[in-house]
Amino acid sequence: NAGVTQTPKFQVLKTGQSMTLQCAQDMNHEYMSWYRQDPGMGLRLIHYSVGAGITDQGEVPNGYNVSRSTTEDFPLRLLSAAPSQTSVYFCASTPVGHGANVLTFGAGSRLTVL
Amino acid sequence: DAKTTQPNSMESNEEEPVHLPCNHSTISGTDYIHWYRQLPSQGPEYVIHGLTSNVNNRMASLAIAEDRKSSTLILHRATLRDAAVYYCILRDSSGTYKYIFGTGTRLKVLA
Numbered sequence: 001n002a003g004v005t006q007t008p009k010f011q012v013l014k015t016g017q018s019m020t021l022q023c024a025q026d027m028n029h030e031y032m033s034w035y036r037q038d039p040g041m042g043l044r045l046i047h048y049s050v051g052a053g054i055t056d057q058g059e060v061p062n063g064y065n066v067s068r069s070t071t072e073d074f075p076l077r078l079l080s081a082a083p084s085q086t087s088v089y090f091c092a093s094t095p096v097g098h099g100a101n102v103l104t105f106g107a108g109s110r111l112t113v114l
Numbered sequence: 115d116a117k118t119t120q121p122n123s124m125e126s127n128e129e130e131p132v133h134l135p136c137n138h139s140t141i142s143g144t145d146y147i148h149w150y151r152q153l154p155s156q157g158p159e160y161v162i163h164g165l166t167s168n169v170n171n172r173m174a175s176l177a178i179a180e181d182r183k184s185s186t187l188i189l190h191r192a193t194l195r196d197a198a199v200y201y202c203i204l205r206d207s208s209g210t211y212k213y214i215f216g217t218g219t220r221l222k223v224l225a
Contacts, residue, residue: 106157
């Protein structure tokens with residue numbers, strides 16, 4: 001199992017450009033989520049999904065779009081990047097249902113917006 | 115969303131036990147308590163979780179107060195590799211599946 005795979009690991013954008021951060025998991029987890037982590041700060045939830053076709057907003061959703069067409073993939077789209085979106089982005093997944101449902105994280109994608 | 119409160123930072127000497135506290139006074143009856151840690155320049159990783167009873171695994175122990183309004187992560191013998199940010203979060207059992215992280219506790223281990 002590869003676990004949670006994020007691509008790219010590093011990306012530099014200019015203000016106004018668009019891009020998609022990819023997240024894939026091979027554990028058949030229904031739940032997937034995106035977090036951002038600014039320097040010296042904790043993780044803040046952007047969007048999450050409890051299954052294909054279902055997405056919901058987290059704490060800081062503005063400026064980001066998501067979709068969930070398959071169980072395995074949960075891409076995060078920045079339609080018009082802004083310097084305030086410079087951050088490290090983490091994807092996480094877990095099964096849905098009764099039980100503890102602990103999160104498995106990817107290694108992160110570092111985004112710089114100039 | 116149920117929130118947790120942790121000290122911003124703590125220090126420990128190498129080879130000594132570390133007790134990392136977490137307050138969660140608004141915890142619901144079926145919320146699980148999760149602990150994760152984030153090593154420098156890495157993604158968070160799972161440490162331990164519990165519901166009502168104290169828990170042990172190879173990484174740590176989790177002590178949960180009887181009223182469940184607080185918990186303590188115990189590292190029995192801190193090593194330099196344990197220097198990380200430790201997050202205590204509640205697994206929302208209301209069905210919304212929002213895992214909300216706070217700022218965590220930055221643990222510094224002194225040689």
